[in-house]
Amino acid sequence: MKLATRTFERDDWYITSPYGERINPVTKKKQFHSGCDYGTNKQNWKQYALEDGVVTRVGYNAKGYGHYMDIQYPRIKKQLFYAHLKTIYVKKGDKVTHDTCIGLTGATGQVTGIHLHLGLKPIGGSYEDPEKYDYQPIEKTKPVERDETRDQLQVIKNKLRIRTEPNLKGAILGFAELGYYNDLEKFDADGYTWHKVADNNWIANVDGYVKLLPSLKVGDKVTLKEPLDYYIIEFIDGDKANITMTTDINNLIKYEEKWKQ
Numbered sequence: 001m002k003l004a005t006r007t008f009e010r011d012d013w014y015i016t017s018p019y020g021e022r023i024n025p026v027t028k029k030k031q032f033h034s035g036c037d038y039g040t041n042k043q044n045w046k047q048y049a050l051e052d053g054v055v056t057r058v059g060y061n062a063k064g065y066g067h068y069m070d071i072q073y074p075r076i077k078k079q080l081f082y083a084h085l086k087t088i089y090v091k092k093g094d095k096v097t098h099d100t101c102i103g104l105t106g107a108t109g110q111v112t113g114i115h116l117h118l119g120l121k122p123i124g125g126s127y128e129d130p131e132k133y134d135y136q137p138i139e140k141t142k143p144v145e146r147d148e149t150r151d152q153l154q155v156i157k158n159k160l161r162i163r164t165e166p167n168l169k170g171a172i173l174g175f176a177e178l179g180y181y182n183d184l185e186k187f188d189a190d191g192y193t194w195h196k197v198a199d200n201n202w203i204a205n206v207d208g209y210v211k212l213l214p215s216l217k218v219g220d221k222v223t224l225k226e227p228l229d230y231y232i233i234e235f236i237d238g239d240k241a242n243i244t245m246t247t248d249i250n251n252l253i254k255y256e257e258k259w260k261q
C-alpha cells in the first residue's frame with residue numbers, strides 16, 4: 001500500500017514533485033528533494049497516522065517546511081516527516097494510532113500550492129524514496145465458521161474496532177467484519193471485557209456490537225438472554241451433538257419430556 005493512500009485514507013492524490021535531484025520550484029536552484037510531494041486537488045485533506053507511533057518533533061518554519069512534524073513507527077522501524085500542513089492536531093510526545101487525525105494538508109512555508117511533503121527514513125537512518133516503500137498494515141482477523149463446541153463471539157454490528165492490545169490504548173487495526181470469531185482469551189480493562197480473536201487482535205464487549213455465544217456440550221440446554229431464545233442439545237453418540245434452536249416454548253417442553261424418558 002502507498003504511504004500516501006494510508007495517510008489520506010483515499011487514493012485520488014497525485015505526485016507533484018518526486019524524491020531526488022530537482023530544481024527547487026521556488027528558489028529555481030538545483031537541490032536534492034529528500035521527500036515526495038503529494039497534491040490533494042488544492043484541498044485541505046485530513047491526514048492520519050500510519051499506525052501505532054509517537055510524535056517526536058513538531059515545528060514551524062515560515063521560510064522552509066511550514067508546519068511540520070516527525071512521527072516514529074516502531075513496528076516498521078520508520079520515521080515519517082510531514083511538512084507544509086495547514087494545521088497540526090498533535091504535539092511532541094503524543095502517541096498516535098491509525099485512528100488519529102494528525103492534521104490537515106496545507107500550503108504553509110515555502111510552497112507553490114497545497115501539498116503534503118512526505119519524508120521517509122529508517123529510524124536513525126537517512127531519507128529514502130517514499131514511493132518505493134510498500135506499506136503493509138497488520139492483517140485483520142477474518143471471521144470463522146460457527147463452532148458450538150467452543151466459546152465464540154458473534155459481531156453483529158458494523159464499526160467495532162479491533163485493537164492490538166486489550167485496552168483503549170491499543171492501536172486500532174480497523175473494524176471487525178460481521179461474523180463469528182473464536183474467543184481465545186479474555187481480559188478486563190478500561191471497563192470492558194476484551195476478547196482476543198487472533199494474535200494482537202482484541203475486540204471489546206461493547207453493548208450491542210458483540211453477542212457472546214457459549215460453548216455447548218452434549219445434553220446442555222442453554223437459555224440465552226431472551227426467554228424465547230433456546231438452544232436444545234440432543235445427545236446422539238460419542239461427542240456428536242445435534243443442536244437445534246427454537247423460539248417455541250412448546251418445542252422445548254417436548255424436548256424436556258424426551259430427555260426424561
Ligand SMILES: [Zn+2]
Binds near residue numbers: 116118
Ligand atoms: Zn517537498
